[in-house]
Amino acid sequence: MLMWGPPGSGKTSAIWQMSEILIKERQGAVIFIQDPQVAIWCLTALRRVENNRPIVTVAEDLDALVQMHGEHHFLALYDGEFQLDNVVHLATTNYPDRLDRRFVDRPSRFDTIMRIGMPTLDARLAYFSVKEPTLDKDTLNRWSIRTEGYSVAHLREVCIAIQCFNQDEDEVFERLDKMKRLIQLNSDGDERESAGFLNHKG
Known part of the structure; x- marks a missing residue:
């Protein structure tokens, strides 16, 4: 899931609420991503010892992370090149127009794209x-x-x-x-x- 919207619209708050539910009710794990290559290594290692634990990865300000680390490893993380069962990837951005269409126009990477607007x-x-x-x-x-x-x-x-x-x-x-x-x-x-x-x- 990619959540996009203006700064302060509540994307981070939504992530923290989802994380709390996953951890408390499903005994899951939440991994916050900075470097996608390190994330791939960590997820692979975690799956070796925790075969079925639900995992959510979170990449906040994805556009800035892609600019910092490049596209290749993020595309590998979100696509079939690197695939693990029972893992959901969440990402946020204030500026979806800065993401290459390979991120936003391909359902195998983000099959749900949700706009988070200001509070009604x-x-x-x-x-x-x-x-x-x-x-x-x-x-x-x-x-x-x-x-x-x-x-x-x-x-x-x-x-x-x-x-x-x-x-x-x-x-x-x-x-x-x-x-x-x-x-x-x-x-x-x-x-x-x-x-x-x-x-x-x-």
């Missing part, structure tokens, strides 16, 4: 309800509406700044909105191109 209104409501259970209904609804397009990290900052440091609500949202606008601009002051497969230049 229902997700933001649920987040604030859990993190700040003392909020009244009006405040909960107001925060959830004002945080349209916010990442999970931004939602956390809202809670910390207002509830923990008692900062003014309007000032907090103004600061975070300004931060989001600046991040969306490039060095020329133009809006950044959105990351996505439609922008693929390969």
Whole structure:
């Protein structure tokens, strides 16, 4: 599975939740990949002593890892050239357009490609309800509406700044909105191109 989406959309959080379930409920193992060749050696050695244990490999920011280590060993890891039973490969990227089509257009490497967007209104409501259970209904609804397009990290900052440091609500949202606008601009002051497969230049 390849999960892609903007920074802060919750890809890493999803991986940690899946990892916790795999380890606690299935007695599985999770291997975080940096160097694909080392990962291949480790997986081979692990399979010799753990024939049937469920394994998940995780490659976060796959585009950066491929740029660092090259494509060959990653392609071997994800394709039939190197194959082990009962292993699921997870990878994330903020910039799928930077991955060669040999990664994204070949089901034998990633048979599931999932876009992870920013938290929806229902997700933001649920987040604030859990993190700040003392909020009244009006405040909960107001925060959830004002945080349209916010990442999970931004939602956390809202809670910390207002509830923990008692900062003014309007000032907090103004600061975070300004931060989001600046991040969306490039060095020329133009809006950044959105990351996505439609922008693929390969």
